[in-house]
Every structure is written in structure tokens, then in C-alpha cells.
Amino acid sequence: MQAAYPDPMDGDQRTGGSVRPDEVIPPEAGGSIQARQLAKDAALMLPNLVKLLGRLVKDPRVPRRSKLVLLAAVGYVLSPIDILPEMIPVAGILDDLFLVAFALNHLIERAGEEIVVEHWDGPQDILAMVRSALGTINDFVPQKIRKLLGRLAGG
Secondary structure, three states: OOOOOOOHHHOEOOOOEOOOOOOOOOOOOHHHHHHHHHHHHHHHHHHHHHHHHHHHHHOOOOOHHHHHHHHHHHHHHHOOOOOOOOOOOOHHHHHHHHHHHHHHHHHHHHHOHHHHHHHOOOOHHHHHHHHHHHHHHHHHOOHHHHHHHHHHHOO
16 A cells, blocks of 8 residues: 655655655745735835825925936836837836836935835835835846936937
């Protein structure tokens, strides 16, 4: 008669050998669990990000030009006229994503650390994650385009 559960001392095919009691065995379908958690974290972070942006736009200490850059980016995304139409798979959405990320990053950087922290309601580590994600997205934009956008934004 075969046991219902495999003997942990016999080894686990996923780990390539025997399992120690202090060892963590990765789940077989770990990607979907991580994706769900990431989506949940993003959904919980979104209200704080929207409040931050609203407060930065209303704050007179934030440069007007940075606010206009954000407004222009939102207008571009909502506009039916597009440099890369959404009909082009992936690339059509990426140009919008990159432009919005650039505008958000520009607004947050020009506002300054003190003002951003003053207006942020969520945990500081989430704010750091947002800033890191915006920086990473900006890094994917080619250097020439970043320079052009920077000149247009006055930075």
C-alpha cells in the first residue's frame, strides 16, 4: 500500500534532492500567486497615489510647468490621436504608459522630497516602491526621447 503523502526524506523532485526541515519549497504555480499579490498591492496603493497627485497639483509650492506636463500627459492618453495607436499590440499601450510614468516622475521629482512626503498618506516603503517603479519605467525610454521630453518639460 502506498502512502498518501510522499516521505520528505525521499527527496522532492522540484528541489532536486532531499528536503531539510528549514527549507522552503517553492510552489509549483508560484507565478500566479505572486501576480495576484502584486495586483492586490497595486489596488491598495492606487487611492494614496491619486490623493498624492491631487494634492501636488493643488500645492502652490510645486512648479506650474510640472503640473502642466502631467495635464498634457493625461490629455494625450485620453486623446484619440496617438503616436502609436492602441491597435498595435503592446507598443500602442506602452507609449502611453511611458509618457504617464515620465510625467508622474517629473512632478514628484520637481515637487521635492519634503512636499511629497508631506502629502503622502500611505506607508513610506510604498512611496519608495512607487518612485522606484517610475524610475525603472523611465529607464526603458530611449535616452534621446528622455532628453526631448526633459527639454519640453523644462528640466
